[in-house]
Amino acid sequence: MPKLFILSAPSGTGKTTIAAKVLESLSGIRRVITATTRQPRPGEVNGRDYIFLSEEEFKGMMEKGEFLEYACVYGNYYGTPKSQVEENAKNGVDSLLVIDVQGAFEVKRQMPDAISVFLLPPSLEELERRIANRGFVDDNVKERLRIAKKEIPCAKKFDYVIINDFIDKAVECLKAVVLASRCSSERLEESQRALDSEVVSLIKGGECYVKET
């Protein structure tokens, strides 16, 4: 079965930046586009960055149970559409969720096999600089830093922690997590296309000669 990866971090750490670069250079993985009631920022494209919905449309989807998880973050609703995760799984493609910390815990609760990754800023000063430099009018820097201090201790509950000090290094670390999961013995079935038929039949029908004690 394809895997679900959750990338989470305090706002401004660099989730969107790192996820975009990983998706550019890895095949077989797609980002699940979040639905939100927040207004688009300059340059954001509906359906690419977010699915922008009215509050009425969002609540309609909520009531129909169409979200894997949803949360109110900084006064706006954000939700992960179940349909995209299901579609990716059907097509044999891994899914990448880029979501806040509470959403990450909710997805992990429902799907314990999901692989959770926490991205850490190298320092609070650098995080403040990144939020401020981003320059979005709706970014309340002090509030985001206050929440970040509550979110950072959650890092230890994630499967992997990556420090985003240098973009290229963080991208390589996240790619390594995805690639390593593809070599998991649990995913041997998916590797069969790349294997010679004799090896496939040994894996399927053969018995390991080492007897476990």
Ligand code: ADP
């Ligand atoms: P998030 O999605 O976590 O809210 P973004 O990806 O929007 O964060 O990044 C916030 C800002 O920090 C952006 O301006 C981005 O270019 C910058 N940034 C991301 N990673 C780094 C890094 N390793 N070093 C310096 N700046 C970074």
Ligand code: 5GP
């Ligand atoms: P922004 O509006 O700055 O793009 O995102 C604000 C916050 O919402 C970020 O912390 C981001 O991780 C979070 N977020 C984005 N998509 C989702 C989602 O699908 N679910 C949840 N729970 N949070 C999300």
